Amino acid sequence: MTGAGNKDLETTASPRSVVRKETSSSEKKVSSNKGMSSSSVVKKDGSTRDLSSGLLGSQKMTSQVGNLLGSYCSVKLNHENYLLWKNLVLPMIRGNRMEGYITGAKKCPPEFIITYLEQEADETLEENLEYEDWIVHDQILLGWLYNSMEPDVAFEVIGNETSKDLWESINTLFGLKTKSNIAYYKREFQKLQKRGMKMFDYLKAAKKLADNLALVGRPMPLEDLVSQVLDGLDSVEYNPLVCQINEREEISWIDLQAKLLSYEKRLEQINVGLSSINLGQVSANYVGTKNNGGQAGQNRS
Structure with missing residues (x-):
């Protein structure tokens, strides 16, 4: 409450706590049965002042919660995708300005407010609308988080009564x-190691492991990924290309894939050519041997 002579004596903001507020004797409480809100006061000059300043903010927050409910996480939390799930739900929660509920920054306000007149010693105990709103919003977020999990995961963290408790249980x-x-x-x-794998499958396996490391919070630097891929290649066949790549200051993952796939194709063409030459030599030797054998038989006859 604002105004000359007014004081706020607030206790610790915790569930079911009480905030004590002093109202100067120049202001009178107006009862709700006279057509005004119980959170309004009337001054000596007849003007009124609304004490429920948080009502508009509450309505705005309710709208934000509604927006969150209309947004569903496309990935359900399971035992393999924790960081992916977290990176999807956090922006949605932050975008609706509700991160304070899971971090504890937005604490639960007191359930009741005691208002009294300084000189008349007249106290009234009122329900705190902000407390009710906090409970509603927190429970909606709690349910939304549970609905973003696979059933087996939800069972492991069941029993949490606030979104903050649930968030901490998930992280633990x-x-x-x-x-x-x-x-x-x-x-x-x-x-x-590449060994007998096709280059495409080898690169796919390497990238998948790198992606998995990123998902668990340990992204692999590109230079380490490139170095690891090159180390797993056959040293005899791929050594010329490895030396060429190592001479460069840096190379992108896309460029590395293109060079390795192209080099593999070239090696396959060379091997096919060599096989054809060897097969031709074997055929020629076979034919020559057969002809020589026939001539030798004729000479003996």
């Missing part, structure tokens, strides 16, 4: 698993 549940996934993907990447 997937925190340790994320660390183990990082170690696993790094080991798999270090073991990756």
Whole structure:
């Protein structure tokens, strides 16, 4: 409440707490049965002042919650996509200005407000509209988060009563698993070799491991990805191309794929040509041997 002589003596804002507000004796409380809101006061000059200043903000917030309800996360949280899910739901929550509910920055206001007149010692206990709004918005967000999960994940974090508690439970549940996934993907990447794989499949496997590392919060720098891919190639066949690429300061992933796929195709053409030459030599040798054998038989006869 604002105005000369007014004081706000607020207790700690927690659920079901009480805020005590002093109202100067120059203002009288107007009861709701006289056609005015219980949150309005009348001054000596007959003018009124609305004490429910948060009502308009509450209506705006309700509209934002409605917008959130109309937005559904296209990816349901499971045991393999935590960071992807988190990167999808957070912008939606932030876009509706509701991040404070899950971080705890927007604390639950007191449930009741005590208003009294300084000189008349007349106290009234009122319900705090902001408390009711906070509960409604938090519960809507809580339900929305549960609906963005696969059933098996939701069962593991069931029982949370606020969106903040649920958010913390999710982070705890997937925190340790994320660390183990990082170690696993790094080991798999270090073991990756092309060997008999087609180049397309080899590059696809390498990129998938790099993407998985990014999803668990450990994105691989491009230069490390390029280096790891080149190290997994056959040193004899691909050494000329590897040396050429290493001489460059940097190369994009798209350029690297194009060069490796083109080089593989060229190697296949060369191998086909060599096979044809070898097959021709074998055929010629066979024919020559057969002819020589026939001539030798004729000479003996």
